[in-house]
Amino acid sequence: MATPIAVHTDAPIPIRRSSIQADRAPAHFLGLGFPGWSLVAALMIGAAGWAFIVVDSDTGLFLSSAARTRLADFFAKLAGRGAGGSAGFWDATKWWTIARLTVDSLSLSLIAVALAGIGAVVTMTAAASNITYGDLAFGNRTLGRAIYLGTRAIHILTRSVPEVVWALVIVFVMAPGMYAAALALAAHNYGVLGRLGAELVENVDPRPLRALRSSGAGNIKLLLYGILPQVLPQILTFVFYRWEVIIRASAVVGFVAAVGLGYQLRLDLSFFRYTDVAMLLVAYILSVWLVDLVSVGLRKLAR
Amino acid sequence: MIDRESPTAIRLDSVTKAYAGSCAVSAMTLEVQRGEQVCLLGPSGAGKTTLLRLMAGMVEPSSGGITVFGTPLQDIRRGPELASVVGMMQQQLDLVPQLAVRHNIEAGLLGRWSTWRAVAGLLLPVQSHAAASAARRVGLEDKFFTRVDRLSGGEQQRVALARLLVQDPAILLVDEPVASLDPELATDLLSLLRDLTIETNKTLVASLHSPEFATNFFERVIGLRNGRIEFDLPSSKVSRRRLDALYQLNGRASGPESVSMTETAG
Amino acid sequence: MSAALTKVRPSVAPTTILNLVLVGAIALSMVRAGSPAGVLNPEGLSAAGQSLGAAFNPDLAPAHLRLTLAASGRTLAYAAAGMTLAFAGGIPLGVIASGSLGRSSRPLTAVTVACRMVLGLLRAVHELVWALILVFALGLSPLAGGLAIGIPYAGILGRVIADQLRDVPESRLAALRASGASETQVLLYGQIPGALPDLVSYFFYRSECAIRSAAVLSIVGLGGIGYRITVALDDLHYREVWTLVYALVLIVVAVDIWSAQVRRRLT
Numbered sequence: 053m054a055t056p057i058a059v060h061t062d063a064p065i066p067i068r069r070s071s072i073q074a075d076r077a078p079a080h081f082l083g084l085g086f087p088g089w090s091l092v093a094a095l096m097i098g099a100a101g102w103a104f105i106v107v108d109s110d111t112g113l114f115l116s117s118a119a120r121t122r123l124a125d126f127f128a129k130l131a132g133r134g135a136g137g138s139a140g141f142w143d144a145t146k147w148w149t150i151a152r153l154t155v156d157s158l159s160l161s162l163i164a165v166a167l168a169g170i171g172a173v174v175t176m177t178a179a180a181s182n183i184t185y186g187d188l189a190f191g192n193r194t195l196g197r198a199i200y201l202g203t204r205a206i207h208i209l210t211r212s213v214p215e216v217v218w219a220l221v222i223v224f225v226m227a228p229g230m231y232a233a234a235l236a237l238a239a240h241n242y243g244v245l246g247r248l249g250a251e252l253v254e255n256v257d258p259r260p261l262r263a264l265r266s267s268g269a270g271n272i273k274l275l276l277y278g279i280l281p282q283v284l285p286q287i288l289t290f291v292f293y294r295w296e297v298i299i300r301a302s303a304v305v306g307f308v309a310a311v312g313l314g315y316q317l318r319l320d321l322s323f324f325r326y327t328d329v330a331m332l333l334v335a336y337i338l339s340v341w342l343v344d345l346v347s348v349g350l351r352k353l354a355r
Numbered sequence: 356m357i358d359r360e361s362p363t364a365i366r367l368d369s370v371t372k373a374y375a376g377s378c379a380v381s382a383m384t385l386e387v388q389r390g391e392q393v394c395l396l397g398p399s400g401a402g403k404t405t406l407l408r409l410m411a412g413m414v415e416p417s418s419g420g421i422t423v424f425g426t427p428l429q430d431i432r433r434g435p436e437l438a439s440v441v442g443m444m445q446q447q448l449d450l451v452p453q454l455a456v457r458h459n460i461e462a463g464l465l466g467r468w469s470t471w472r473a474v475a476g477l478l479l480p481v482q483s484h485a486a487a488s489a490a491r492r493v494g495l496e497d498k499f500f501t502r503v504d505r506l507s508g509g510e511q512q513r514v515a516l517a518r519l520l521v522q523d524p525a526i527l528l529v530d531e532p533v534a535s536l537d538p539e540l541a542t543d544l545l546s547l548l549r550d551l552t553i554e555t556n557k558t559l560v561a562s563l564h565s566p567e568f569a570t571n572f573f574e575r576v577i578g579l580r581n582g583r584i585e586f587d588l589p590s591s592k593v594s595r596r597r598l599d600a601l602y603q604l605n606g607r608a609s610g611p612e613s614v615s616m617t618e619t620a621g
Numbered sequence: 622m623s624a625a626l627t628k629v630r631p632s633v634a635p636t637t638i639l640n641l642v643l644v645g646a647i648a649l650s651m652v653r654a655g656s657p658a659g660v661l662n663p664e665g666l667s668a669a670g671q672s673l674g675a676a677f678n679p680d681l682a683p684a685h686l687r688l689t690l691a692a693s694g695r696t697l698a699y700a701a702a703g704m705t706l707a708f709a710g711g712i713p714l715g716v717i718a719s720g721s722l723g724r725s726s727r728p729l730t731a732v733t734v735a736c737r738m739v740l741g742l743l744r745a746v747h748e749l750v751w752a753l754i755l756v757f758a759l760g761l762s763p764l765a766g767g768l769a770i771g772i773p774y775a776g777i778l779g780r781v782i783a784d785q786l787r788d789v790p791e792s793r794l795a796a797l798r799a800s801g802a803s804e805t806q807v808l809l810y811g812q813i814p815g816a817l818p819d820l821v822s823y824f825f826y827r828s829e830c831a832i833r834s835a836a837v838l839s840i841v842g843l844g845g846i847g848y849r850i851t852v853a854l855d856d857l858h859y860r861e862v863w864t865l866v867y868a869l870v871l872i873v874v875a876v877d878i879w880s881a882q883v884r885r886r887l888t
Contacts, residue, residue, distance in 0.1 A: 087821055087883045094704070094828065101701030104694075105763045119759055126758040159650035166647045190433070212873045213866070214837045216749065217847065220854060224672070225665040230654035263449035266413060267522045268438030268466020273473045277462045281453040304749035304837075317750070321757055329754075333746070340745040353639060 129326035130333075140327030150313075150335045157312035158339060160234045161299045167238035168245055168298075169291040176249030176287070177275050179203040183253060188261050190271060207250070211243025215301045219308035233309035237301060241294050248290050252283040288354040292347045299343040303336055313339070357431065357440055359525050361424040364389045364558040365410055370419035372405050372582075379405035381582045382419070387526075387560060389424075392552055394569040394590075395562040397579035398602055403562035404446065406579070407528045410560065411443040423526065435466035442524035446531040448515040452504035456495055459503050459514050460486040463522035489517040493547065509540040516544070520551065527552060529561040533568065541565075545572045566598045668857075675859035685861055688849065689868050696845035697872070699763070699835035703770020704828050710775035714740055715782030721808045737783070743776030752838035766843045770831055781823055782816075789815040818887045825880035832876055836869050 132141060140146060182188050184196035213221075219236035226232040261278040269277060306314025313336050320328040365387040372380040380402045387393055395403045408414045409421060412428050421428040423440055431437045442463075450459045461476050461483060468476070475481055482499075490496050493513040498506060503514060512532060519527060532548065533541035549572050552559040563569050569576050570590040578585040578593075578601045586597050718736040752769035759765045786808075794811040802810065839845030846869050853861040 086886050090825070090879065090883050091821065094701075094825075097697070097701040098705030098708075101698040101703075101767065102705065104698040105702050105767050109762045109764050119762070122760070123758050156653070159653045162647050162650040163654060208874075209870075212833070212870050214833050214847075216837045216840065217850065217866075220840075220851060221669075221672075224854075225662055225669045227662055234654070259445070259447055259449040260451045262413070263445060264462055264465065265433075266411065266438065266443060267463050267518070268435040269462070270434065270465075270470075272470050273465045273468070276473055276477055277454070277458065277465060278451055281451050281458075285453070300745070300747045304747050307749070307753075314750075318753070321753060333750075333754075336750070337742065337745045341741070350639070 126326075130330045132327050132330070140325075140331065146328065146331065150316075150331055153313045153316055153332075154335045154339050156230065157299070157302045157306065157314070157336075158343070160230045160312060161237065161295065161302045161343070163230070163234040164237035164241065164298050164302070165291060165295045167234060168241040168294065169287075171238070171242045172245035172249045172291075173280070173284075173287060175203055175206075176246055176253055176283075177271070177279060179207055179246060179250035180253035182256075182258065183261075183271075183274070183279070188258055188265065188274075190265065190274075203246075204250070207243045207246040209243070210239050211247060213240060215240045215305050216308060219305045223309055228308075228310040230311055233302065233305045233311045236305050236309060237298050241298060245287070245290055245294060249283065249287050252286055253279055256282050285354050289351050292350045292354065296340070296344055296347050299340055357424050357426050357436075359424055359440075360389075362389055363387070363422075364391070364424060364526055365560070366422045367409075368420045368422075370409060370416045370421060372402075372409060372414065373417045374405075378582045380409065380416075383582070383584060385577070385584065385587075387558060389525075389558055390556060391575060392549060392559045392573045393561070393575045393577060394573035395560065395577050395579055396566060396569045396601065397564065397585075399564065400581075401579040402582040403579055404530050405582075407443060407530050407560065407562060410526075411441050411528050412437055413443065438466035438522055438524060440524055441526045441528060442519050442522045443528040444515050444519045444530065444532060446534060448511055450503045450511060450514055450518075453502065455500050455502055456490065456506070456514050456517075457482050457486060457499050460489055460517045460521055463518040463520070466522065483521075485521045485523075486517070489520040492520065492551065493517045508535050509544070512536065512540075512544060513547075516548065520555075523555075524557075526558045526560070529559065531562055531564070533563065533565075541568065548572075566593070569593075672859040672862065676863050678860055679863040679867060680858070680860035681864065685864060689846075689864050692839075692844065692846045692849045692865065693868050693872060695763070695766075695843075696832065696835045696839065696847075696869075699766035699770055699839070699843070699845060700828070700831040702767035703774055703835065704824075704831050706767060706771025707774035707778050707827075707831075708824075710771065711778030711782060714775065715779035716786065716808070718779060719783040719786035719812075721786055721804065721812055736779075740776045740779040740783070744773050744780065745776075746773060748773045748834045749838045749841070752841045752843065756841050756843070761842050763843065766835065766838065766845070769838050770835055774827065774831060774834075778824070778827065782820060785816040785819055785823075786812045822880070822884040822887050825876075825883050829873060829876045829880055832872055833869075 177183050178199050181200055184200035185193045189196050215237050218239045219233060222232045222236050222239075226235070256279055260282075261274060264274055264278045302312060303314035303317065306312040306316075307318045309315075313332055317329060317332045317336070320332060363386055365385070367383055367385040369382045369384050370380060371378060371382055383406070395406060397403055405414065409416055410423075410428075412421075412431065412433070415429070423431065431440060451462070454462075458477065464483060464485060465473060476483070487496070487499070490499050493516055495510065495513055495517065498510060503511060506514065512535075516532070519529075527548075529548065533544055536544060545568055548559065548561070551557075559573075561573070570593055573590055575588070576590050576593050577587045578597065580601055585601055586593070588597075714736050718733055718740055720730070720733045748769050751772050752765060755765035755769050759768075789812045793815060794807050797807045797811045836846040839848040840851050842848060846865050850862055850865050853859075853865065
């Protein structure tokens with residue numbers, strides 16, 4: 053790069069950041085502005101949290117010797133030095149079962165990504181103020197505002213309820229299984245993606261949209277020919293990123309919805325089958341890494 | 356029902372448009388006949404864009420009335436109906452950069468297409484004949500499937516024109532179509548615009564800031580300054596003196612009775 | 622079709638093929654999941670109706686409010702303790718993993734790679750899985766709650782810190798290098814100030830996530846909001862469930878507003 057470099061042999065204060073950065077730099081940080089005080093408050097809350105744990109716990113902050121023995125014992129058993137020995141690690145049929153469960157987890161994560169992504173793309177425009185009642189609105193603005201508030205509320209509600217809580221609720225109405233798990237994962241991530249999508253739509257270049265409006269496009273056509281082409285690359289990046297989050301969470305939703313690696317992990321833990329637990333953890337970490345790799349690749353392509 | 360055969364295409368009746376205290380267009384009365392090709396000429400800030408936007412129904416006048424083919428503009432329903440009467444090509448073109456030329460041209464058809472046709476248009480290779488022939492007409496048939504953000508400025512200008520053509524409104528409103536083009540391309544585009552208007556028997560109102568192009572390509576020239584009409588003449592009658600007066604610094608008239616330059620308006 | 626157009630066909634973009642592969646994978650997944658018919662549980666619907674009806678009538682009896690408050694406090698404690706641990710672990714690991722400390726020396730490069738792998742391992746496992754494992758290893762100690770948040774969050778924070786430090790443009794550091802600053806000085810005076818605003822706002826966003834996580838991971842028996850919700854659900858006390866849900870939403874929204882304020886002032 054042909055950037056001219058200012059050479060100050062005796063520069064007392066080196067150039068810290070570019071001028072663009074300067075006006076958003078934490079100048080008030082050292083003088084403790086609102087963000088600085090927030091950080092101090094956050095640290096104090098953190099200290100209070102540890103104080104509670106130390107007081108409430110019988111192990112104490114520095115683990116008691118009984119707890120230490122227990123911990124060491126647990127990891128030794130995971131490594132195959134327990135009662136059952138390490139025989140499980142060499143059992144091909146077990147690996148085969150675990151592979152099937154892994155595919156289950158991957159499948160349900162894909163269904164969840166598709167549900168969340170499609171749902172978010174379909175509803176993000178309804179949660180964008182510029183399209184519903186702002187300067188790009190079409191038709192009744194009061195109704196538009198009601199739709200905006202309603203959709204926003206749905207996004208906030210679905211987003212603030214975590215996947216596992218969704219799973220707890222959903223297994224009331226649906227038989228536990230792939231669809232219940234996928235729906236639980238999709239519900240939370242739909243809210244996350246919906247909000248991100250709405251923000252993208254609110255930041256979209258309005259001029260092409262006005263031109264579309266004046267050539268007679270209604271809301272759906274505006275979405276298809278004006279909004280989606282502008283925001284789809286970015287929303288896809290978010291969707292692929294959420295896939296990584298979803299595959300991690302698929303294990304815990306599996307506890308509740310009785311499916312995939314997560315459910316088996318819970319069973320094996322409760323029956324103290326330590327080598328099986330270790331094998332499941334290996335499969336779980338590998339599947340997360342696999343999705344990470346694929347997702348990074350997909351995100352590069354989407355851009 | 357709008358009578359597209361009515362002899363008067365656009366009528367402005369003492370129309371004023373004020374933005375935050377200042378008048379962009381003040382008490383303007385104007386008629387454009389069907390089939391006319393009118394050029395709005397004037398320095399920047401003269402009110403050309405506002406006048407076109409008023410005619411397009413994109414902004415509401417602060418006072419006064421606009422009729423299009425005898426129908427008050429505010430009575431025409433926004434959407435497909437308005438789109439079939441007036442269409443505007445804005446200065447910034449307002450194309451969707453991520454879409455292909457084809458889709459940007461077809462966007463002009465959205466007022467007439469059903470939702471299903473619109474979906475099919477995006478997903479399936481079923482381009483419309485109208486879009487294809489418009490692309491051919493503006494000389495872009497070999498760029499039909501190219502994304503708009505990969506085109507040059509002149510090519511993008513032609514995409515916007517093709518979109519206006521397929522929208523097929525009775526009145527074409529064009530804001531500064533050649534502002535960013537070199538003279539050769541500008542000549543091409545303006546003659547294309549003139550030929551198409553005559554061929555399809557439309558009414559054209561365009562804004563320009565170059566007097567040469569205005570008098571060469573249009574039959575009637577309206578000179579605007581400070582939101583008022585300075586002159587409204589057939590292009591053959593537009594004299595050098597009038598143009599000089601129109602482009603006076605700060606839009607002030609020259610001559611002995613002119614206001615001193617140090618005095619500021621308002 | 623016109624002759625002019627038949628000459629030029631739209632080329633099939635690689636993204637189109639990719640989309641088809643993705644759609645295929647999703648379709649296969651649905652085949653694997655089987656028909657969705659029959660998964661609805663009609664009896665559950667009336668229970669769901671009841672539980673939804675209770676949404677407008679949460680249990681506000683003093684005893685239950687006290688329990689909700691205690692559960693909220695416990696949840697907050699796990700989240701706060703976890704975040705400080707994540708801070709303490711994530712910052713050093715992230716700084717080392719960014720590779721800013723030792724561009725020149727070979728042994729440090731190995732340490733960098735090792736740090737990146739450790740971070741990857743920490744964050745690959747979901748906090749609830751950590752909680753499950755830690756409860757087995759440590760028993761039902763609140764320490765398990767703090768650690769279960771802190772370990773994976775250290776992995777996530779560390780990765781983000783490493784990425785942000787590496788993303789500080791080299792042009793901004795060139796002047797420092799030219800003035801003869803050591804690697805550590807470049808880090809302190811160039812990279813950290815450059816990345817700090819984004820990192821602080823990210824930290825607040827993560828804290829919001831930590832509260833949600835802390836609520837949830839208590840379902841393994843650690844006594845926070847999530848645990849109380851499962852207990853109330855098992856007893857079919859829907860009105861109590863909703864009080865707890867509202868408490869969680871309230872905390873999350875409060876932190877959301879706080880972090881939005883911080884982020885607004887930083888960016």
